[in-house]
Amino acid sequence: MIKPNEGPKPYTQTSTKKIEKEIKQEQEQNKTVKISLQQMATFLEPQLLLKLNLNPIFTLKTSYPQTPLHIHNLKLPKSLSNNSTLVLTLNSITTATCCFAADHSPSLPGDSDSNPVALTVPERTRDRRKVVRVAWEKLVRWSRSWRSKAKTDILERTNKVVVLGGGSFGTAMAAHVANRKAQLEVYMLVRDPIVCQSINENHCNFRYFPEHKLPENVIATTDAKTALLGSDYCLHAVPVQFSSSFLEGIADYVDPGLPFISLSKGLELNTLRMMSQIIPQALRNPRQPFIALSGPSFALELMNKLPTGDLHLLGNSDVAESGNSMVVASKDKKLANSAQQLLASNQLRISTSSDVTGVEIAGALKNVLAIAAGIVEGMNLGNNSMAALVAQGCSEIRWLATKVYFISML
16 A cells, blocks of 8 residues: 555556456456555545455555445456556445546546446444444443432432531531531531530521521531541531641541541641641541642632632532532542532532642632732722732742642652
8 A cells, every 4th residue: 555645656558468367367267356455546535546456355544544444346347448447436434436447547426438336335334333333322321320320429328527617617618518418417516615505506606607597407516526426528627727736636536537628728837737738647647538628718608608700720620510619629539529529519619629739739828819919909009910910929829839749749
């Protein structure tokens, strides 16, 4: 087979006569020959010029390399002229027509003096394609059904969730998760007995949300053992600077396989540790399942079930529905998907990522950028200054997150 960009070698009268002689000898035996493609030239697509010989089979690679054409048992006319050439015209994916012309130029499909011979791909090939197509359609339907079922299975299998911390964001997340399923027990582990009593008796956190009623399946307690026993997920909402000492005090009650979803943003002073480092070290379990949750979401707006605009987040995402744009990051993809299905709702949009370090660093440094943005707004420096601040700030956050990521991999 010659390369597509090369032209066909000229046919000499000697070679043509030799071919005709061999063809006639073969025709005398069984009147049928098989051809193979030795030289190919593309003159007028999809016409191809072929040279005949007596090889048992040929495979034609067209301009569509994924669909080779196999031709068997080509029946030739009884009479051939001295300068006969064979032109193969591809009419469709499954059929082809060949004809003989009197000169070296390929015949057009509309030539009246052509003697077409139909070449059809065997029915078996088309049947196999149909079987593959039907099997693929069944697989797609099964996959969609399985994914739809999996989204509800996580919430159905979850019976108890514990929230560590009774602050504003911890309370808002507890209310959000409790609204996802009425039979779900959501325990809040708080330090203040007065806040605990307010939540259990009045169904409100009088310190942060005195005018917002919490769902009745939100239960507050000051006992770590009661809160953690039998929990399926743990939402950590204790401030970063107090997380280490707090977790060390409850480590004895934490199940080694309990997934921790960290709601805390920031770096620990002096040590500059992230929550993905603090939690395993404080619990004395380096394999403690960890998920970092970050993104723009004010506690008050979450309590009011208000959606916010979209935000492009780090990492690969599998977006739920529109609303607050947040991201859950974990090195375990299945764990991140489980947290997404647990937390995502019509008001809260959750994406997934495997870049835990990037999400944590961005979640900490964006607060610095927010303070600077407040200064620009307070000094009335205008939109140009605000845009420049945000652009430069995001660039520096990406640069720093990249450096920290590579250092953490060492």
